[in-house]
Amino acid sequence: MAFKTIKRPKISLGERFYLQSILGGLWITIKHLALALAGKSRNKKELAGSGIGVTMQYPEFRWDKHLPPYYRGYPVLVKGEDGRERCVSCQLCEFICPARAITITPGTVKEGDWDKVEKAPKEFEIDMLRCIYCGMCEEACPEQAIFMSQDYLLTPTDRTQSIHNKARLYELGGTRKGLVNKWNQYK
Structure with a gap:
């Protein structure tokens, strides 16, 4: 050689x-x-x-x-213009989350509320200590129910404050205008 x-x-x-x-x-x-x-x-x-x-x-x-318009803060849930939940508990955001920070427990919708929706989240939690703020949950959501906020001041004082439940996520997210696929009668 x-x-x-x-x-x-x-x-x-x-x-x-x-x-x-x-x-x-x-x-x-x-x-x-x-x-x-x-x-x-x-x-x-x-x-x-x-x-x-x-x-x-x-x-x-x-x-x-x-802050630039493309800034990704922490994920929040949003409601529609009329106050109804946009999330249909499809669990795509939970499956795509690389850090496994999202936990969803699907629940049923009360009879007569919405014709086209069969599920709504009974529990929805995001562990902000595990979240890596990648924005993949926002991209995966087919109903535009989860968004990355423009806030950057998230300072919990203990571990329990960093786990955001459904009520806290809706409080942080507020309402969002625009077409929601599940309420589109022509879909």
Whole structure:
């Protein structure tokens, strides 16, 4: 079997101690320091800062105005314009959730409520400690019943507050306008 010996290149002393990388990082830090001391740091206007640094002064100023429209907060359930539940307990969101954060117990609908709906969730829970905020539950929902909110302030004080039940999810979600497939008489 033929083989070829490959000689490794010699590493200089500067490369051995990562001098080039260290000096490059220090240069960036010194540049930001000089801009901050001159009061010309980046994002001064957007973050409502004093120009010293690029950190937002959090309790006084928040990201609400700066959030992009594609921001994914935590998942919530929504009701229709007339206050009825949109969720039909199809459990697609539970099956597609990679973190297994959603738990649904299907229930039956009272007789005469809706003609086309056969199920509604008896229990619906989302464990926010397990949720990875991926948005797959929103994409899988055929009835537009679950949405990713624009809220980012979710601070539970204990473990039980981070498990949102059906009532809490509807409270956070509110109502949503638009066509709902299960109430479409032409479907």
